[in-house]
Amino acid sequence: GAVVSQHPSRVICKSGTSVKIECRSLDFQATTMFWYRQFPKKSLMLMATSNEGSKATYEQGVEKDKFLINHASLTLSTLTVTSAHPEDSSFYICSARDMEDSSYEQYFGPGTRLTVT
């Protein structure tokens, strides 16, 4: 149980275009999902906390208009990188919290590797 998927797993896009990454909880409902970014050989940096039915909470320094987050259902959150530039190239990982799990554990997706050319 507690499986989180991400789609796509790998994407290459041209500079100036937008790309959408999906995060799905497959066998549980998640009122809260998290989006992380990881640069090569670096740690995971929390970008934002996504709550179902409300606006995402962004961490300091993360541009809301650049990284659009939508959490329209209890099993799906999306991250859209708008007007992507090469510096947005990174590994993006989502996690989801089972709303019925009192331990508040986060279950991680497999990640999406974004390359902007």
Added chain:
Amino acid sequence: AQKVTQAQTEISVVEKEDVTLDCVYETRDTTYYLFWYKQPPSGELVFLIRRNSFDEQNEISGRYSWNFQKSTSSFNFTITASQVVDSAVYFCALSHTGANSKLTFGKGITLSVRP
């Protein structure tokens, strides 16, 4: 504020050696969770363990063992008889409790196990 320090950045051992990965944390919360994750080259985070701050018992799972010392705010991870498949980046993380609690990750330790 929460902080996780993994002072070791890279460790290289020969297969069958034991290796300990250090983790020191800071938090003002009295109740919190500590985690270890493994990230192999594929990138997917693999959950290894979660420890509640009230449970200071050490844990062993096969070749893996964890030593939680609240007095020194440490949660160290030992791999016994390391194998090449253990080569990965290992992250220690800290979370307070609550619905919107966030995970704070350490910088990670790159472990290379040579045959």
